Amino acid sequence: MKIEIEEAAKKLQSANNIVVTAHINPDGDAIGSSLALMHILHEMNKNVRVFIDDVIPPNFLILPQINEIEHPVELTEKEISADLLVVLDTQTDRIGRTLNLVKAPILNIDHHVTNEGNNVDWLYLNAEAAATCEIIFDLIKFLPINLTENIAHCLYAGLATDTGFFNYANTKPSTLRAAAVLIEAGVKPNVIAEEMERKSLADFKGLCEVLKTVEFFYDGKVAGLFINEAIAHLVDSTEGFIDLIRVIDGVEIAFMLTCKDKNLNRVSMRSRTVDVSKIARSLGGGGHIRAAGCSINTSFDEAKKIIIEAIGKSLK
Ligand code: 5GP
Numbered sequence: 001m002k003i004e005i006e007e008a009a010k011k012l013q014s015a016n017n018i019v020v021t022a023h024i025n026p027d028g029d030a031i032g033s034s035l036a037l038m039h040i041l042h043e044m045n046k047n048v049r050v051f052i053d054d055v056i057p058p059n060f061l062i063l064p065q066i067n068e069i070e071h072p073v074e075l076t077e078k079e080i081s082a083d084l085l086v087v088l089d090t091q092t093d094r095i096g097r098t099l100n101l102v103k104a105p106i107l108n109i110d111h112h113v114t115n116e117g118n119n120v121d122w123l124y125l126n127a128e129a130a131a132t133c134e135i136i137f138d139l140i141k142f143l144p145i146n147l148t149e150n151i152a153h154c155l156y157a158g159l160a161t162d163t164g165f166f167n168y169a170n171t172k173p174s175t176l177r178a179a180a181v182l183i184e185a186g187v188k189p190n191v192i193a194e195e196m197e198r199k200s201l202a203d204f205k206g207l208c209e210v211l212k213t214v215e216f217f218y219d220g221k222v223a224g225l226f227i228n229e230a231i232a233h234l235v236d237s238t239e240g241f242i243d244l245i246r247v248i249d250g251v252e253i254a255f256m257l258t259c260k261d262k263n264l265n266r267v268s269m270r271s272r273t274v275d276v277s278k279i280a281r282s283l284g285g286g287g288h289i290r291a292a293g294c295s296i297n298t299s300f301d302e303a304k305k306i307i308i309e310a311i312g313k314s315l316k
């Protein structure tokens with residue numbers, strides 16, 4: 001059932017034992033919104049646990065109390081009961097093992113236009129919000145707490161990363177007003193930016209190999225990077241790689257195909273004009289108009305053919 005933000009706030013207020021989760025392959029918005037909500041719920045004296053079923057990239061280790069995020073695989077409990085499971089920044093199909101581990105009604109808070117709210121009790125969706133962190137920022141107005149420096153740090157990290165440091169089309173006056181309030185609460189934009197953009201030497205060398213794989217399609221309107229199994233071993237994080245080909249003159253759609261495992265490949269897409277969420281959705285994924293993704297469960301070479309063909313159709 002779709003609900004308004006006031007009702008989402010009420011659901012949080014009436015629960016006492018709350019589990020918060022976000023999507024696998026977690027980015028700044030997934031981690032920032034989950035941790036911010038953890039700090040908010042602590043301020044409200046709630047019992048809260050945060051589960052993310054994936055590795056937390058080292059860039060986010062500066063966020064306050066990030067070590068409290070639990071990894072479902074390491075939990076000995078077979079089942080965890082709670083009053084509420086809050087799913088942030090995704091629909092439930094991308095939260096991994098947390099879905100079966102936690103037995104509780106689900107409150108879903110998201111900004112992805114493709115979220116249809118399947119299998120959740122309540123969905124608060126605001127596709128106008130630049131980030132789920134912007135929604136959590138708005139939510140605070142309906143909760144009996146004040147913005148703390150810890151909350152502000154987490155929200156700023158998500159807001160900054162999901163907007164490409166306030167460069168993408170999702171950056172709105174409300175986004176910048178929220179950022180200003182977060183800076184007033186103690187956030188240092190340069191500190192967050194430096195930490196988010198930091199790369200290990202190994203990842204930098206891996207990036208050099210990845211850039212050599214660039215190929216152009218459809219008269220240069222499409223550029224792709226191809227991280228096959230061998231190259232995938234060279235990099236821990238591919239964060240930001242796609243942005244380097246997105247900026248090439250004439251490129252409408254940039255994409256990156258990454259081999260995650262045998263017959264499991266991830267696609268990331270970015271576009272200037274074309275709605276890539278539609279392409280992602282046609283392959284079982286989702287996202288936003290200008291940034292979307294999906295998984296393709298075939299061999300790497302087959303996945304390459306599939307994604308190039310799907311992108312080609314959208315250009316016609
Ligand atoms: P990225 O390329 O950064 O992994 O993802 C771009 C956007 O698309 C993000 O907002 C992300 O949440 C969304 N996205 C990526 N992959 C998937 C997917 O498999 N399913 C859905 N529903 N959304 C995705």
Ligand code: MN
Nearest residue numbers: 029089132162
């Ligand atoms: Mn997001």
